[in-house]
Amino acid sequence: MLEVLDLHKTFHLDDNPLNDKKALQGVNLTVKEGDFITVIGSNGSGKTTLLNLIAGTFLPDEGKIILNDKDITKLKVYQRAKYIGRVFQDPRVGTIADISLFENLSIASRRGKPQSPLRYALTKEMEREFKKVLSPLGLGLEDRLSAPMGTFSGGQRQSVTLLMATMAEPELLLLDEHTAALDPGTAKTVMELTDRIVNESKIPTIMITHNMKDAIKYGNRLIMMDNGKIVYSCEGQEKRNLKPKDLIDRFSSTGEIRDSDFLS
Amino acid sequence: MSFLPLVFDFAASLRSFMINPLVNGLILGIMVLGVFISFRILNIADLSVEGILPMITMVTAVFIDMDVNPILVLLISMALGAIVGILNALLTVYLKIPPLLSGIIMMALTFGVAIMINSLKAGQVSFDANSHLTVFNWLRNLLFQISDNNVFRFYASYLSYILVAALLMVIIGFALYFFFGTELGMSIRAAGKNKEMAEANGISTNKMSIIALAISGALIGFASSLYGQHNGMGLPTDGQGMIVIALSSLFLGEIVIGARTFKRSLLSAIIGSLLYWYVIQVLMLLDTQGYMLSVYKALLLIAIIVLQFGISVFKKSHPKGGEGVKRSKKEALKEKGEEVAMNIKRLCLGGNYVC
Numbered sequence: 001m002l003e004v005l006d007l008h009k010t011f012h013l014d015d016n017p018l019n020d021k022k023a024l025q026g027v028n029l030t031v032k033e034g035d036f037i038t039v040i041g042s043n044g045s046g047k048t049t050l051l052n053l054i055a056g057t058f059l060p061d062e063g064k065i066i067l068n069d070k071d072i073t074k075l076k077v078y079q080r081a082k083y084i085g086r087v088f089q090d091p092r093v094g095t096i097a098d099i100s101l102f103e104n105l106s107i108a109s110r111r112g113k114p115q116s117p118l119r120y121a122l123t124k125e126m127e128r129e130f131k132k133v134l135s136p137l138g139l140g141l142e143d144r145l146s147a148p149m150g151t152f153s154g155g156q157r158q159s160v161t162l163l164m165a166t167m168a169e170p171e172l173l174l175l176d177e178h179t180a181a182l183d184p185g186t187a188k189t190v191m192e193l194t195d196r197i198v199n200e201s202k203i204p205t206i207m208i209t210h211n212m213k214d215a216i217k218y219g220n221r222l223i224m225m226d227n228g229k230i231v232y233s234c235e236g237q238e239k240r241n242l243k244p245k246d247l248i249d250r251f252s253s254t255g256e257i258r259d260s261d262f263l264s
Numbered sequence: 265m266s267f268l269p270l271v272f273d274f275a276a277s278l279r280s281f282m283i284n285p286l287v288n289g290l291i292l293g294i295m296v297l298g299v300f301i302s303f304r305i306l307n308i309a310d311l312s313v314e315g316i317l318p319m320i321t322m323v324t325a326v327f328i329d330m331d332v333n334p335i336l337v338l339l340i341s342m343a344l345g346a347i348v349g350i351l352n353a354l355l356t357v358y359l360k361i362p363p364l365l366s367g368i369i370m371m372a373l374t375f376g377v378a379i380m381i382n383s384l385k386a387g388q389v390s391f392d393a394n395s396h397l398t399v400f401n402w403l404r405n406l407l408f409q410i411s412d413n414n415v416f417r418f419y420a421s422y423l424s425y426i427l428v429a430a431l432l433m434v435i436i437g438f439a440l441y442f443f444f445g446t447e448l449g450m451s452i453r454a455a456g457k458n459k460e461m462a463e464a465n466g467i468s469t470n471k472m473s474i475i476a477l478a479i480s481g482a483l484i485g486f487a488s489s490l491y492g493q494h495n496g497m498g499l500p501t502d503g504q505g506m507i508v509i510a511l512s513s514l515f516l517g518e519i520v521i522g523a524r525t526f527k528r529s530l531l532s533a534i535i536g537s538l539l540y541w542y543v544i545q546v547l548m549l550l551d552t553q554g555y556m557l558s559v560y561k562a563l564l565l566i567a568i569i570v571l572q573f574g575i576s577v578f579k580k581s582h583p584k585g586g587e588g589v590k591r592s593k594k595e596a597l598k599e600k601g602e603e604v605a606m607n608i609k610r611l612c613l614g615g616n617y618v619c
Contacts, residue, residue: 055464081466088460096457099526107454110447111466117448148524164465 002031002054002172002204007063009049009228023049024060025228031172031204038215039208040247041225047208050225051174054206056080068171082112085165085203087158087178094161097150101141101160104149105130108164133163137193155186159193166197173198175207179214187211191218212244224250275418280548283422285541290429291490292509293537294436298345298483299510300533304523305444306456306476308356308363309611313484313510314503315374316348320488322381322389322498329391334399338489345485348374349477357470364611378500390497398493400428425494432490433534436483441530443479452476453526505558512565513537515572576600 009024024046031037041047053060056077065073072080088094095104106121109130127145134142139156149157158178165173175194179187195218198205209215215222221235224247232250234242295313302310320341327337348370355366382389393401407420443449455462455472462469492498517536523529547560580596591599 076468077463078466078468081464086464088464093458093460094464096454096461098457099453103450107450107462107465107467115447117451118446120442120445121447121450122445 001033001068002029003064003066004029004050004054005064005066007050007053007065008061009046009053009058010061022228024053027063027225027228027230029223029230031206033204034202035221036198036205036219037207037221037223038219039206039223039225040210040212040215042251045225046228047225048176049228051176051206051208054172055084055086055174083171084174085111085168085170085172086174087161087165087176089177089180091154091157091161091181094164095149095157098148100146101149101152102127102130102145104160105145105164105167109167111168112170113168133167137163153186155182155190158182158186158190162190162194162197166201166203169201170203173203173205175205177208177210180210194218212247216242216244216247226251279422280545281542283426285545286538287422287425287429287494288544289513289538289541290426290433291487291494292506292541293433293487293513293534294490295484295487295506296510296513296533296537297436297440297530298480298487299507300514300530301476301480301483302367303511303514303611304529304533305453306473306480307610308367308473310352310363310367310477310480311507312348312352312367312370312374312481313506315371315376315378316345316481316484317488317491317503317506318378318498318500319374319381320344320485320498321492321495321502322378322385322500324489324492325389325391325496325498326381326385328396328398328493331396334397334402334493337493338399338486341485341489342482343485345481345483345488346478347481348485349479349481350474352481353474353477357473375500375503378498378503381498382500389499393496398496399432399490400425400494403428429490429494432486436486437530437534441527444526444530448475505561508561508565509540512561512568513540515565515568516540516543519568519572519575573600573604 004027007024007027009022011021011023013019013021021044027046027050029050039047039050049058052058054065056072056075056079059074063073064071067080067083070083072083086094096107102122106126109126110121130145131142134145137159139159141152141156141160144152149160152160158181162175162178178194179190182190191214194207205219207219216239220239221233222239222242223230224232295317299310299313302308323344324337324341327340328334352363352366352370355361355369356363359366361369397405401424403424404421407424408417410416410420444453451462451467452472452475454465455467455469456476459469462472488502491502495502513536514533515536516539517532517534518529520539521528521532521535523532543564544557544561547564548557551557551560577593577596577600580591580599581593
C-alpha cells in the first residue's frame with residue numbers, strides 16, 4: 001500500500017519568486033493493494049511531478065511518501081527501485097540500445113535481489129526463464145534474445161521495459177504516459193499488454209495517460225489533477241459509467257483546458 | 265631517421281617495423297583499454313591520462329632504481345592510478361564538477377607530482393636496465409644464460425620485451441572481458457550507457473562511476489609503469505599527446521573491428537593500438553627532420569575521426585539486408601551529425617542523453 005501525504009513541490013525557475021512554478025500543492029493519495037489508478041490532467045497539472053516524486057527523481061519540499069510502512073520520502077532513485085518498477089514515456093529511456101535484449105533483461109531481473117557482484121551475469125538458466133516470459137507477449141522476441149535492443153521497434157522496446165519493470169515483482173508500478181510516443185495501433189497493443197500484466201500480477205499501479213478513453217477503460221480508479229492538486233477522483237461503478245464528455249465538462253469546470261489533446 | 269639505413273640494416277629495420285610498434289602497441293594498448301573504459305563504457309571524456317602517465321613512469325623509475333621488486337612496482341602503480349581515478353570520480357559525484365573539467369584538474373595535479381619528483385631528483389629519473397631488475401629483463405636475463413652469442417642476445421632481448429608485454433596484454437584483456445560480463449561489470453556498462461535506466465533498475469550510477477574510473481586509472485597506472493620499466497626512465501613530458509594516441513588507437517580499432525558487441529569493442533581497443541603504432545612508424549619515415557611527429561599524430565586523429573564519420577554515414581545510407589531503415593545521404597549525414605553533437609555533450613558534461 002502506498003500513502004502519499006500532503007506532498008508539496010515548487011520549482012524555482014530563477015531568482016524571482018513570481019516565476020516559481022508550484023508543481024504540487026498538497027497532494028494526498030492512497031493506493032491500496034490491487035489498485036490500478038489512471039491519472040489524467042492537462043500539461044503542467046503536476047501529474048508527472050507526482051510520479052517523479054514517488055519514483056525519487058526529485059525530493060518533495062514537504063510531505064511524506066510511505067510504501068508498505070516504509071518511509072521512502074528521502075531514498076534515492078536506485079534505492080527505491082528495489083520496490084518500484086517504472087516505465088518511461090520515451091521508449092529509448094527504459095532499455096539500453098547498445099546491448100542485447102538478454103543483457104537488458106538480466107539487469108532488470110537482478111533488481112531488488114541480493115547482489116553477488118562477481119557472478120557471471122548471463123546464464124543458460126536465465127535464458128530459458130526469459131524465453132518463457134517473452135513468448136506469451138506474442139511479439140517473437142524470444143527468438144531475438146541476442147539482438148541489440150536498438151534494433152527493436154518503439155512498441156517492442158516499450159513492451160520489454162514493461163516486462164523489465166514488473167519481472168522482479170515490485171511493490172508499486174509507475175507508468176508515465178508509456179504509450180504516448182507510439183503509433184495508435186502499437187499503443188493499443190502495449191496498453192492491452194499492460195492491462196494483462198497488471199491484472200495478472202496484481203501489482204498496485206499508477207498510470208498517467210493523455211488518452212481519456214484509456215483512462216476510463218483501464219483500471220479501477222481514476223483521478224484528475226489540476227494546478228498541483230487532485231481535483232476529482234472516482235472508482236467502481238461511477239468510473240465505469242464515465243464518458244469522455246463528462247471528463248471534459250469537469251475540466252472546464254475545474255480549470256482551463258490548456259491542452260488541445262483533450263479536445264481531440 | 266633516414267630511409268636508406270632501413271633498407272640495408274636488417275637489424276634496425278626489424279626493430280623499427282616489427283619490434284617497436286609491437287612493444288609500444290602492447291604496452292600502450294593497456295593504457296588504451298583504460299581510456300576505453302572511461303571514454304566508451306562510462307561515456308565521459310577523461311583527459312587525466314596525460315598526467316598519470318608521467319607521474320607513474322617517474323615513480324616507477326625511482327622505485328626500480330631503488331631495486332624494489334618490479335611486480336610490486338606494478339601493483340603500487342596500479343594502486344596510484346586507481347586512487348587518481350577515484351579522486352576524479354569523487355570530484356564529479358560530490359562536487360558536481362563536469363567530468364571533462366575534473367579530468368583536467370586530475371591531469372594538472374598528477375603532472376604537478378611528476379614535476380615535483382623531477383625537481384627532487386634534479387632531472388635524473390632513470391635507472392640502468394642492465395643492473396636493475398624490471399618485468400622485462402628478468403626473462404631476458406633467463407634467456408641470456410642460454411648463450412652469450414651477440415646475435416642470439418639481440419633477438420632474445422627483444423623477444424623478451426614482446427613476450428612479457430603480450431602475456432600481460434592477454435591476461436588483462438581476458439580479465440576485462442570476464443569482469444564486464446559479471447553482474448558488477450554489466451551494471452557499470454548500464455550506468456554508462458543509460459543513467460535513467462540504470463537507476464530505475466536499482467543501480468547506483470555514482471558508485472559505478474567511482475568503480476569504473478578506479479579500474480580505468482589502475483589500467484593506465486599499470487601501462488605507465490610498464491612504459492617506464494621499458495624505457496628505463498621517466499620524463500615529465502612522457503604523457504604529452506597520450507590522449508591523442510589513446511583516442512586514435514581506439515577509433516582506428518573501431519573502424520577495423522567495429523563495436524557491435526562488447527567483445528568486439530574490447531578487441532578493437534587492443535588491435536587499434538597495435539595498428540596505430542605501425543601507422544606511426546610509417547609517418548616517422550616521412551618525418552625526416554624529426555620534429556613533425558606530434559603534428560602528424562594530431563592530423564592523423566582528425567583523419568581517423570573523419571573516416572569513422574564517413575563510414576558511419578555510408579552504413580546508414582546503405583543498410584545491410586533488412587537491417588534498419590534506408591536513409592538518403594543527406595538524412596544520414598544529418599542524423600549522424602546530431603548523434604555526434606549529442607555524444608560531445610554527454611562526454612563533456614556527463615549528463616544523461618539517450619540515443
